[in-house]
Amino acid sequence: MSTAHDVEELGPLLAQLQLTDSAFPSGMYTLSHGLEGYAQLGLADDLHGLLADLLRHAVGPGDAAALVLAHRAARAGDWARLVETDRRLHAIKLVREQRTASVRTGRQVLDTAAFAFPVPETVRLAELVGGRTTPGNHAVVVGALYAGLGVTEQRAVAGDLYAFAASYATAAVRLGRTDFRRAQALLREARPDLEAAARMAQAVEEPADLHSSVPVADTVAATHERAPARLFVT
Numbered sequence: 001m002s003t004a005h006d007v008e009e010l011g012p013l014l015a016q017l018q019l020t021d022s023a024f025p026s027g028m029y030t031l032s033h034g035l036e037g038y039a040q041l042g043l044a045d046d047l048h049g050l051l052a053d054l055l056r057h058a059v060g061p062g063d064a065a066a067l068v069l070a071h072r073a074a075r076a077g078d079w080a081r082l083v084e085t086d087r088r089l090h091a092i093k094l095v096r097e098q099r100t101a102s103v104r105t106g107r108q109v110l111d112t113a114a115f116a117f118p119v120p121e122t123v124r125l126a127e128l129v130g131g132r133t134t135p136g137n138h139a140v141v142v143g144a145l146y147a148g149l150g151v152t153e154q155r156a157v158a159g160d161l162y163a164f165a166a167s168y169a170t171a172a173v174r175l176g177r178t179d180f181r182r183a184q185a186l187l188r189e190a191r192p193d194l195e196a197a198a199r200m201a202q203a204v205e206e207p208a209d210l211h212s213s214v215p216v217a218d219t220v221a222a223t224h225e226r227a228p229a230r231l232f233v234t
Helices: 004-020 035-040 047-076 079-092 096-116 120-130 138-149 153-174 180-189 191-202 215-225
Strands: none
Touching: 004 138, 004 153, 035 047, 035 153, 035 215, 047 079, 047 138, 047 153, 047 180, 047 191, 047 215, 079 096, 079 120, 079 138, 096 120, 096 138, 096 215, 120 138, 138 153, 153 180, 153 191, 180 191
C-alpha cells in the first residue's frame, strides 16, 4: 500500500526526470564533451577509458562538486557562497569553448526553468546571472534548481552525472564511434566511475576544493576549437 510519504517523494523525482530528460531544451545535444576532438585526431577508440578519465579527474571534482556546493548554498539561502562556487568553476575551465558551452547551457536551463520550475531559487539565480554577478554555469544552475525542487543532494549529483554520461554516449553514436546497443553497455561499464565521481563530489567542502586535471583532454579541446569543420560545439 502506498503511503503519503511515498506520494510526496514523487514530485521531486518527476521534476528531476524532466530536468535530465534529453528532450529538455538545455542544448546538451550540441556537446560531445571533448569526444569529437579525440575522434578527429584518431584517438577515440577507448570510449570507456576517456569517459572514466573525465568523470574521475574533471567532472567529479569540478562540475559535480560545484553542483553539490550550489545545492547546499541554495538550500541555506547563502547566495554569496553560490556565486563563489560558480566563479571558481568558471575559472578552472581552461578551454574557452568549454567555458562558453557551460554558461550557454546553464543560462538556457535557467531561462526554461522560469516557465517549467517557477521556484524562488530560479528567480534569485536569474537576478544574479542577469546582473552579471555570476556566470551561471550549468552545474551551478541545476544544483540550485534541484535544491528548490526538493531533490536530495545525493539524487541530484547522481542524476546529473548519469545525464553527462548519457550525453557522452549519445555523442559517440552520432560520431559513428559506436552503435546504440554498445552505447548502453558503455553506460553499464561506467557505473563504478559514476559512483566514484558522486562520492568525490559529495566530499567537497569549499569552493576552493573544486579542481580539474585533464591536460590531454584540455589540449585536445583547444585543438577542436580551431577545427575547420565541427558537428559539436565541444
